[in-house]
Amino acid sequence: xxxxxxxxxxxxVFARQLITDVLHIxxxxxxxxxxxxIDAPRxxxxxxxxxxxxxxxxxKWQVQSSVERRDVLAGSDFLVNTIEVAGMxxxxxxxxxxxxxxxxxxxxxxxGPGGIFKALRTGPAWLDILRDAxxxxxxxxxxxxxxxxxxxxxxxxxxxxxxxxxxCHSVQGSSKQLSQYLDVPYEELEWNCAGINHNxxxxxxxxxxxDMYPRxxxxxxxxxxYEKDPVRLEMMLYFGAFVTESxxxxxxxxxxxxxxxxxxxxxxxxxxxxxxxxxxxxxPEWRVKSQQTILDMIEGRTEIPFSRSHEYGSDIIEAVTQxxxxxxxxxxxxxxxxxxxxDGCVEVACLVDRNGVQPTHFGPLPEQLAGLNRSHMTxxxxxxxxxxxxDKEAARYALMxxxxxxxxxxxxxxxxxxxxxxxxxxxxxxxxx
Numbered sequence: 001x002x003x004x005x006x007x008x009x010x011x012x013v014f015a016r017q018l019i020t021d022v023l024h025i026x027x028x029x030x031x032x033x034x035x036x037x038i039d040a041p042r043x044x045x046x047x048x049x050x051x052x053x054x055x056x057x058x059x060k061w062q063v064q065s066s067v068e069r070r071d072v073l074a075g076s077d078f079l080v081n082t083i084e085v086a087g088m089x090x091x092x093x094x095x096x097x098x099x100x101x102x103x104x105x106x107x108x109x110x111x112g113p114g115g116i117f118k119a120l121r122t123g124p125a126w127l128d129i130l131r132d133a134x135x136x137x138x139x140x141x142x143x144x145x146x147x148x149x150x151x152x153x154x155x156x157x158x159x160x161x162x163x164x165x166x167x168c169h170s171v172q173g174s175s176k177q178l179s180q181y182l183d184v185p186y187e188e189l190e191w192n193c194a195g196i197n198h199n200x201x202x203x204x205x206x207x208x209x210x211d212m213y214p215r216x217x218x219x220x221x222x223x224x225x226y227e228k229d230p231v232r233l234e235m236m237l238y239f240g241a242f243v244t245e246s247x248x249x250x251x252x253x254x255x256x257x258x259x260x261x262x263x264x265x266x267x268x269x270x271x272x273x274x275x276x277x278x279x280x281x282x283x284p285e286w287r288v289k290s291q292q293t294i295l296d297m298i299e300g301r302t303e304i305p306f307s308r309s310h311e312y313g314s315d316i317i318e319a320v321t322q323x324x325x326x327x328x329x330x331x332x333x334x335x336x337x338x339x340x341x342x343d344g345c346v347e348v349a350c351l352v353d354r355n356g357v358q359p360t361h362f363g364p365l366p367e368q369l370a371g372l373n374r375s376h377m378t379x380x381x382x383x384x385x386x387x388x389x390x391d392k393e394a395a396r397y398a399l400m401x402x403x404x405x406x407x408x409x410x411x412x413x414x415x416x417x418x419x420x421x422x423x424x425x426x427x428x429x430x431x432x433x
Contacts, residue, residue, distance in 0.1 A: 166331025
């Protein structure tokens with residue numbers, strides 16, 4: 001029977017959806033969901049919602065849970081990683097301290113000061129999990145959903161033997177947004193997409209054989225289109241391709257949009273469209289609300305949603321277990337997949353079948369797009385080295401190389417910013433002591 005272990009299952013909203021997706025797989029009638037989280041009350045909530053979902057499905061899945069992952073890892077066929085390490089304790093630090101130095105972040109969990117320190121907190125725990133998996137379930141497929149996606153996935157791919165793929169929803173979501181902006185049926189839109197996570201590019205965009213980029217450039221002149229995605233449409237206009245991450249998040253990945261207050265005012269909007277400190281301000285409140293929503297579902301005050309999402313996790317599980325080939329976009333090691341990017345973690349189309357995830361060769365990216373990706377990949381490699389070698393200075397160099405931070409601060413200022421964040425978060429950086 002198939003066994004799927006969820007690490008960080010106390011994030012019950014996400015675990016609920018992924019479990020729902022698996023329960024929709026035709027022919028996968030029984031198995032075990034093993035839930036792991038170090039937060040016992042949140043784990044119990046996740047266990048209860050999982051039991052209710054299984055009951056609703058009418059299938060024969062079992063649910064088990066433990067605060068000790070070694071109790072349940074053995075026999076796992078798939079590990080789904082959604083851990084969050086000391087996020088609530090540091091989300092304000094990750095935003096407030098960089099802002100003192102002029103580095104204005106919207107989300108701050110991928111690269112930049114927030115992403116780099118999130119990686120420092122998360123990476124050692126991630127490696128410990130993978131070491132246990134190498135011992136207890138060495139043949140499992142690891143599906144990583146935790147950010148910073150590229151840094152953590154690269155660490156897994158280069159420092160462990162576990163078969164790992166990083167998963168996101170930016171390709172699916174962005175392609176659907178493009179069909180709306182272009183006002184063409186989604187099922188008729190054709191595209192090629194490749195790059196790195198949150199920075200992958202739609203290098204081909206067609207409808208019935210016609211290039212859609214001229215149409216997109218015309219459509220972005222309409223305020224009802226432009227206002228939905230200002231930064232991404234500006235990037236498309238000047239760099240030649242639409243990128244896979246939202247305007248707010250992408251605005252902090254490049255040196256162009258957040259280095260001056262006038263630019264933030266011109267290109268950034270409320271919420272995910274670029275609001276300063278959006279994640280730091282809203283995530284703690286959202287976390288409380290989402291937990292209450294799950295409790296309302298358990299106690300019958302709110303109906304439990306039961307429809308399959310476009311997340312790739314269940315697609316992989318279905319392809320492997322039911323021998324139904326499919327194509328997903330996965331974060332994998334660049335073994336020559338994108339010709340003009342270095343060794344590192346890239347996001348490309350992957351065939352999935354009974355043999356697992358098999359990345360496909362893309363070829364070269366347009367050089368201007370590859371150049372933007374390379375700057376991130378340098379940060380990823382330095383952070384991988386910091387995590388694996390417990391090397392604080394590699395992390396400092398990574399912050400020096402961050403595009404937005406470097407656009408705002410001098411080397412001396414970045415040095416001081418790094419030290420202030422380190423001292424403030426020292427309690428959560430013990431593996432580097």
